[in-house]
Amino acid sequence: MTWETVMGLEVHVELATKSKIFCSCTTEFGGEANTHCCPICTGMPGTLPVLNEKVLEFALKAGIALNCDITRYNKFDRKNYFYPDLPKAYQISQLYFPFAKNGKVEITTKSGEKKTIGIHEIHMEEDAGKLIHSPFGDATYADYNRCGVPLIEIVSEPDFRGSDEVIAYLEQVKSTLEYLGVSDCKMQEGSMRADVNLSVRPVGSKEFGTRTEMKNINSFKAIEHAIEFETKRQIELLESGGRVVQQTRRWDDNKSKSYAMRSKENAQDYRYFPEPDIPPISVSEERLAALKAEQPELAGPKKLRYIEQFGLSDYHASIITLNKNIARIFEQTAELCGEPKEVCNWIIGNAMYLINERSMELGDVSLSPRVFAEFIKAITSGKINKSVGKTLFEVIFDSDDSFDIDKYIADNQLAVIDDDGAIYEVVQAIISANPQSVEQYKEGKTKVMAFFVGQCMRQLKGKANPDKVNKIIVEELAKQ
Amino acid sequence: MKITKETVSYVAELSRIKLGEEQTERMLGELSEIIDYMDILSGVDTEGVEPLSHVFSINNVVREDEVKPSYNRTILIENAPEHTEQSVVVPKTVE
Numbered sequence: 001m002t003w004e005t006v007m008g009l010e011v012h013v014e015l016a017t018k019s020k021i022f023c024s025c026t027t028e029f030g031g032e033a034n035t036h037c038c039p040i041c042t043g044m045p046g047t048l049p050v051l052n053e054k055v056l057e058f059a060l061k062a063g064i065a066l067n068c069d070i071t072r073y074n075k076f077d078r079k080n081y082f083y084p085d086l087p088k089a090y091q092i093s094q095l096y097f098p099f100a101k102n103g104k105v106e107i108t109t110k111s112g113e114k115k116t117i118g119i120h121e122i123h124m125e126e127d128a129g130k131l132i133h134s135p136f137g138d139a140t141y142a143d144y145n146r147c148g149v150p151l152i153e154i155v156s157e158p159d160f161r162g163s164d165e166v167i168a169y170l171e172q173v174k175s176t177l178e179y180l181g182v183s184d185c186k187m188q189e190g191s192m193r194a195d196v197n198l199s200v201r202p203v204g205s206k207e208f209g210t211r212t213e214m215k216n217i218n219s220f221k222a223i224e225h226a227i228e229f230e231t232k233r234q235i236e237l238l239e240s241g242g243r244v245v246q247q248t249r250r251w252d253d254n255k256s257k258s259y260a261m262r263s264k265e266n267a268q269d270y271r272y273f274p275e276p277d278i279p280p281i282s283v284s285e286e287r288l289a290a291l292k293a294e295q296p297e298l299a300g301p302k303k304l305r306y307i308e309q310f311g312l313s314d315y316h317a318s319i320i321t322l323n324k325n326i327a328r329i330f331e332q333t334a335e336l337c338g339e340p341k342e343v344c345n346w347i348i349g350n351a352m353y354l355i356n357e358r359s360m361e362l363g364d365v366s367l368s369p370r371v372f373a374e375f376i377k378a379i380t381s382g383k384i385n386k387s388v389g390k391t392l393f394e395v396i397f398d399s400d401d402s403f404d405i406d407k408y409i410a411d412n413q414l415a416v417i418d419d420d421g422a423i424y425e426v427v428q429a430i431i432s433a434n435p436q437s438v439e440q441y442k443e444g445k446t447k448v449m450a451f452f453v454g455q456c457m458r459q460l461k462g463k464a465n466p467d468k469v470n471k472i473i474v475e476e477l478a479k480q
Numbered sequence: 481m482k483i484t485k486e487t488v489s490y491v492a493e494l495s496r497i498k499l500g501e502e503q504t505e506r507m508l509g510e511l512s513e514i515i516d517y518m519d520i521l522s523g524v525d526t527e528g529v530e531p532l533s534h535v536f537s538i539n540n541v542v543r544e545d546e547v548k549p550s551y552n553r554t555i556l557i558e559n560a561p562e563h564t565e566q567s568v569v570v571p572k573t574v575e
Binding site for chain 1 (some may be wrong): 526536538539546551556557559564570571572
């Protein structure tokens with residue numbers, strides 16, 4: 001039987017406010033355990049939570065950009081559950097009237113396929129604390145610094161059929177929220193987290209299978225692996241006559257396996273009820289219009305502009321515009337040096353390579369447009385050649401804005417050798433040192449040309465123009 | 481709504497409260513009385529009345545996004561039955 005995977009995503013994103021959602025404690029990542037806490041975020045009796053206006057603003061911006069209908073009148077509810085990461089024993093969330101509904105995200109998968117993913121709703125809520133389990137003994141230590149950090153939870157429709165669609169969607173959502181400046185979306189630091197609801201069904205079936213929910217997946221790679229693993233697990237289970245049990249599973253990336261989380265019976269009874277401490281939120285037409293007008297240029301329109309303005313290909317423009325920071329570096333550099341295509345090629349060919357190799361966040365790249373533009377000028381003017389450029393690029397990638405590229409080229413003698421005399425000298429020396437290769441060349445084995453060019457370039461430390469070297473070698477060999 | 485012994489045990493379990501046989505009996509009586517009393521409201525004709533989501537007719541109570549110093553940690557975690565100098569200690573939650 002052929003199976004189809006059906007998935008829906010719950011994406012939690014921490015909003016980049018300075019203070020927490022209902023109190024004035026800092027949202028800063030890290031910090032000594034329980035030093036970013038107060039009676040409100042640790043749920044002391046008699047405290048009064050008050051909504052941070054920035055949370056509402058950021059949430060609304062996200063809702064608008066993800067094409068949602070904004071609820072004109074939304075409110076908070078209490079979700080009750082008993083677990084030590086939540087000292088109040090309830091999470092303030094939104095169930096009955098979430099602030100945004102019926103959104104959509106247009107995605108393009110790696111293979112170029114286009115698809116629309118529906119967003120069921122987005123709601124605001126507070127994050128929970130962190131539990132640190134003692135590797136010895138029987139204790140768990142609770143750190144409540146993260147308690148009350150503002151979150152939005154973006155709930156998709158079950159529209160995903162493959163992991164490539166899931167990745168494309170997450171990249172799109174991450175890109176949009178970064179452009180809006182409402183979250184830094186760092187999966188490694190947990191400011192963007194995805195839970196995957198997954199079921200399988202025979203192809204053609206209209207019914208959904210029983211689903212499982214996978215939590216704790218904190219990188220795109222891990223998501224791909226987790227989906228692959230869970231799909232296989234469910235299919236094998238069903239094909240061997242078993243059945244899928246609805247449960248929450250925890251993904252262990254080190255072991256590349258998911259485990260059923262110990263779930264007590266009745267554990268899912270959240271007994272939601274309206275939050276009495278927080279008055280409802282109404283959003284006026286004027287406010288919505290103002291927020292819409294404030295929306296910065298997002299990846300989609302920026303891509304079209306780059307194709308038009310800078311002559312980039314569709315494919316290159318989508319890579320360059322996916323991340324706000326990379327697009328900024330590209331655009332500023334292109335304007336400074338006037339060579340947009342060259343800038344684009346160096347970003348895609350070299351910067352992306354370094355970013356992947358170091359598993360960096362695109363937002364953390366600090367390449368200076370001024371230095372980068374000087375670098376491009378050195379390449380296009382022929383002052384340095386491409387092979388030297390590759391090494392030099394790594395240097396400027398790590399340097400700051402004060403880097404003096406001309407001085408570096410001079411100090412390290414990286415400039416192209418313009419002096420033809422020097423090239424003739426090297427070529428003649430190589431030819432007289434390799435008489436047998438000269439014989440082979442004369443016998444018509446032109447393959448030895450590569451050998452000569454390689455030897456000469458090595459002698460010249462890669463700093464000559466290879467075409468010119470080639471020409472001089474041919475000239476000198478003809479004299480033999 | 482009829483409160484049964486099972487309802488009482490279920491609510492107790494959700495609240496992580498251990499009830500003895502005698503206490504369950506007592507709660508059964510008390511909870512039933514409360515629910516019956518609240519049930520008077522079911523008799524009110526609410527035809528055409530908009531559902532109320534909050535008792536005060538005020539909206540949009542918000543504060544500025546401003547960081548203020550957090551609370552003294554020692555005093556905060558002192559309230560926990562068990563704690564170290566930095567953290568609240570709870571029984572191990574994973575195996």
